[in-house]
Amino acid sequence: MVPTRSRRERPAVASGRPDRDKLDRDKLDTYRAKRDARRTPEPVPTAGVGAEPSGAGDTFVIQEHHARRLHWDVRLERDGVLVSFAVPKGLPEDTRTMRLAVHTEDHPMEYADFSGEIPKGEYGGGRMFIWDRGRYETLKWMIDKEIDVVLHGDRVDGRFTFIRTAQGWLVKRRDAASRPNRVPAPEQVLPMLATIGVMPTDQAKWAFEFKWDGVRTIARVEGGRVRFASRVGNDITATYPELQGLGEQLGATEAVLDGEIVLMVGGRPDFSALQHRMHVSSAQVARTMAASRPVTFLIFDLLHLDGSACLGLPYEQRRRLLERLELRGPHWQTPQSFPGAGEAVLAASVEHKLEGVVAKRLASTYTPGRRSPDWIKITHWRTQDVVVGGWRPGEGRRSGVIGSLLLGVPQGAGLRFVGSVGTGFDDRELTRLTAQLRRLSRRSTPFVTPMPPDRARGALWVTPTLVGEVAYRFWTPDGRMRAPAWRGLRTDVPVADVRLPPDLVIEDGAGDGG
Numbered sequence: 001m002v003p004t005r006s007r008r009e010r011p012a013v014a015s016g017r018p019d020r021d022k023l024d025r026d027k028l029d030t031y032r033a034k035r036d037a038r039r040t041p042e043p044v045p046t047a048g049v050g051a052e053p054s055g056a057g058d059t060f061v062i063q064e065h066h067a068r069r070l071h072w073d074v075r076l077e078r079d080g081v082l083v084s085f086a087v088p089k090g091l092p093e094d095t096r097t098m099r100l101a102v103h104t105e106d107h108p109m110e111y112a113d114f115s116g117e118i119p120k121g122e123y124g125g126g127r128m129f130i131w132d133r134g135r136y137e138t139l140k141w142m143i144d145k146e147i148d149v150v151l152h153g154d155r156v157d158g159r160f161t162f163i164r165t166a167q168g169w170l171v172k173r174r175d176a177a178s179r180p181n182r183v184p185a186p187e188q189v190l191p192m193l194a195t196i197g198v199m200p201t202d203q204a205k206w207a208f209e210f211k212w213d214g215v216r217t218i219a220r221v222e223g224g225r226v227r228f229a230s231r232v233g234n235d236i237t238a239t240y241p242e243l244q245g246l247g248e249q250l251g252a253t254e255a256v257l258d259g260e261i262v263l264m265v266g267g268r269p270d271f272s273a274l275q276h277r278m279h280v281s282s283a284q285v286a287r288t289m290a291a292s293r294p295v296t297f298l299i300f301d302l303l304h305l306d307g308s309a310c311l312g313l314p315y316e317q318r319r320r321l322l323e324r325l326e327l328r329g330p331h332w333q334t335p336q337s338f339p340g341a342g343e344a345v346l347a348a349s350v351e352h353k354l355e356g357v358v359a360k361r362l363a364s365t366y367t368p369g370r371r372s373p374d375w376i377k378i379t380h381w382r383t384q385d386v387v388v389g390g391w392r393p394g395e396g397r398r399s400g401v402i403g404s405l406l407l408g409v410p411q412g413a414g415l416r417f418v419g420s421v422g423t424g425f426d427d428r429e430l431t432r433l434t435a436q437l438r439r440l441s442r443r444s445t446p447f448v449t450p451m452p453p454d455r456a457r458g459a460l461w462v463t464p465t466l467v468g469e470v471a472y473r474f475w476t477p478d479g480r481m482r483a484p485a486w487r488g489l490r491t492d493v494p495v496a497d498v499r500l501p502p503d504l505v506i507e508d509g510a511g512d513g514g
Contacts, residue, residue, distance in 0.1 A: 027081045030105040034123045042118060043110035060151055061112045061133040062091070067126035070224035070248045074171075075107060076136060076149065082107040083143070085169065089223025090252050091160060092173045093182060093307065099223075101162055101171040131252065132156050148174075182307030185256050188233050189303055190369030191216050192258075196501060197376040199342050200359055207315065207337045207362055208345040211355040211377060212298050213269040214262035215278060215492055219297065221247050221255045228261075228297075231492040238283050242290040242331045243297050249329055257322075258301035258366075263293065268353055271469075275429060275488040297332040303366060315374075316362040346378060356380050381471050384481060385490060385498045388466040389415045389446045390459045391437050394430075401430040402437070405486065406451070406459060407470070409498050414448035414464075418479060418500075420455055421470050424486030433489070437462050467493045479506035 028045065037044035059077040064070075065086070072090045075082035086102040115129040134153030140161075141147055147162040159174040200206050216231040226247035228237045240261060262269035263277060277295055280286045302310050302322040310318050319337055327334050337360075338345050345357045356379035364374035386407040394403030404422035408415025425433070440462040467490045472481035479500070500506075 027079075027106045028108055031107055034105065036122075040118055040122050041116045042114060043108055045108050045110065056135070058135045058137070059109075059112055059133070060136045060149075060153070062131045062153070062156065063114070063128050064131040064251055065124065065126060065128045066248060067118075067124050067128075070251070072131060072252070073104075073128075074101070075112065076147070077109065077112070078141070078143075080109065082109060082111055083147075085162060085171070087171060089225065091156060091171060093254075094184060095173050095176065098170045098172045101169040103162075103164075103169050183304075183309050184307070185220060185222060185254050185304045186309075187220070188229060189218050189256055189258075190233060191218055191231055192301075192367050192369070192375065193371040194358055194375035194377045195371055195373050196382070196503075197359075197373070197378065199346065199378055200376065203342045204340045205362055206342065206359045207319065207339040208342045209300055209337050209358050209360065210335060210345065210349055210352075211358050211379060212260040212262050212335075213271045213355050214260040214274060214295075214298070217259055217261045217297065218303075219243075219246065219255075219257040219259065219299075221250045221253070221257070223254075224248055224251055226250075232494055234492070239277065239280050239286050240290065240295055240297075241283070241287050242294045245329055246297065246327070246332045249327065250325070253325070254304070254306050255302065255325070256304035257299050257327075258303055259297050259299040261295050261297050263295050271487055272424070272426065272429075278491060279432075279489070294331055299327055299332060299334045300337070301366065303368075311366045311368065314363045314365060315360050318366065342378075350380060381473070382501075383469055383471050383487065384418075384484075384501070385493050386418060386468055386470055387415055387464045387495055387498050388437070388462060388468060389417075389464045390461045391434075392420070392455070392459050398430070401434045405468070406447070406455060407468075407481075407484070408447055408464065409500055410464075410495060412448055414446045416449045416479070416500075417447045417451040417455075419472075419481040419484055421484045421486045424470070429488070436466065440465060465495060467491075467495055467498055469493075475501075475504055475506075477506070479504065 028047070032044060032047070035042055035044050057077060061075050061082070063073045063075070065073050069088065071086045071088045074085045074087055074091065084104045084107050086104050087099060089099050092099050112133065117127050118125045132153040132155040134151065136152065137150040139148040139150065139159070145164050148159070150159045151157065160171055161174055162169055162171050217236070218229045220227045220229070224247045226237070226244060227235065228240060228243065230236050263274040264270070265273050273293065274295065277289055277293060280289060299322065302318050304310055305321055310321065322334060339362065342357065342359060349356055356377065359376040359378060361374040364372070387409060388405050389408045390406035392403045392406070394401050402425065404420045406417070406420050408417050442461050442463050445461050446464045469487040469490050470481065470484040471487055472484040474482050476482055
């Protein structure tokens with residue numbers, strides 16, 4: 001740490017009244033012009049009047065500023081004022097990263113102690129609090145070109161260089177972070193998947209969560225910004241603008257979170273309603289729908305936290321770390337986990353008309369992109385991913401749109417027929433899905449196994465690229481789903497991942513089935 005200079009050792013420029021008057025005239029005019037002391041709690045010293053600067057010539061402060069866009073204000077004392085930079089993502093944690101730093105107006109020294117709420121409508125309106133403070137060493141100070149300093153604070157300790165380029169100012173870390181073993185958050189993680197099964201007998205070794213009927217999502221938060229990725233890694237951030245506040249809540253905390261995006265109707269998730277949000281690509285339409293049909297991000301796992309990978313930690317420990325983050329907001333929450341209480345959670349899921357529960361072994365690590373027996377889905381009815389291979393036109397009220405879909409799973413060079421579905425659609429989905437299928441039209445069937453003649457008669461074949469999900473009662477001996485109901489398209493599931501249940505035994509030639 002740098003030794004503190006006494007008040008009498010400060011440079012004359014920081015202590016004499018004539019010099020302060022000159023500084024007020026020369027350096028704080030822009031600051032004052034942007035603020036009205038009658039409307040903002042910020043310190044607004046009158047030119048030539050005010051408290052003597054209280055710094056020792058080497059003060060720095062970093063303020064987290066929840067303005068229209070979250071950012072961190074880095075302020076360095078220099079010649080009796082605070083030279084200021086707004087850094088949208090905060091100071092970089094490693095030497096490989098350069099971040100934008102916007103050089104703003106000089107601030108008065110009194111601002112080093114400011115925390116509070118700047119009123120909405122005022123310049124910089126929003127909440128501000130002190131994130132870190134301390135002293136700094138100056139290695140180079142060329143205000144029009146380069147500032148090289150060593151910061152010594154409670155949260156930040158290291159050398160940083162602010163560099164002016166043709167595109168603006170950037171900031172770079174010059175030395176290793178105070179945590180040498182820090183690991184950057186991964187750019188992409190594929191979610192761990194559960195197997196279908198029954199309630200474990202040794203429930204004391206498991207935790208139980210409700211199974212949510214939505215879209216599996218990985219959230220990566222860095223510098224107060226959050227990016228959402230689907231189960232297959234597609235960026236879906238723009239589809240759900242109402243979830244951006246999660247990044248602001250975490251602020252400077254870096255995290256990778258696993259969860260489910262759901263749309264609540266009547267107090268429980270409604271996957272059919274979510275369908276109308278899932279396929280929105282227009283940012284303007286997404287903002288409109290977010291206001292009328294908002295989603296909720298249910299967070300149930302933590303994969304990375306502040307430079308530490310959590311994948312190798314047992315579920316029990318990951319869960320404790322997640323709960324300490326206290327992630328609750330208008331459109332996100334952390335649902336409770338219930339260790340050892342499988343039967344009670346399953347009964348509650350029936351009472352609240354939820355899909356079922358997911359059992360997670362307390363000692364299990366997180367295996368990205370793999371289906372693991374350490375996570376078990378226990379549902380009240382079964383669901384199956386399917387590929388659409390054709391459709392039969394409707395009649396009567398359904399004239400001009402889908403009557404039923406012909407479904408399969410990949411087998412060899414085509415599809416194995418597993419049944420047809422004609423229920424579970426609303427009018428809007430029928431119209432939209434019919435248009436999609438017409439664009440995928442082909443002359444020959446993609447099915448490589450026989451189907452009942454009444455299903456093939458009058459069928460229109462399509463290129464098998466659309467994946468959907470159906471709920472059903474059980475499988476027939478010849479491998480057909482009994483009483484299937486359509487649940488919606490699954491754009492987050494690739495065709496190659498669609499397969500029959502591993503425990504299914506098919507007696508080929510047993511009959512036509514359902």
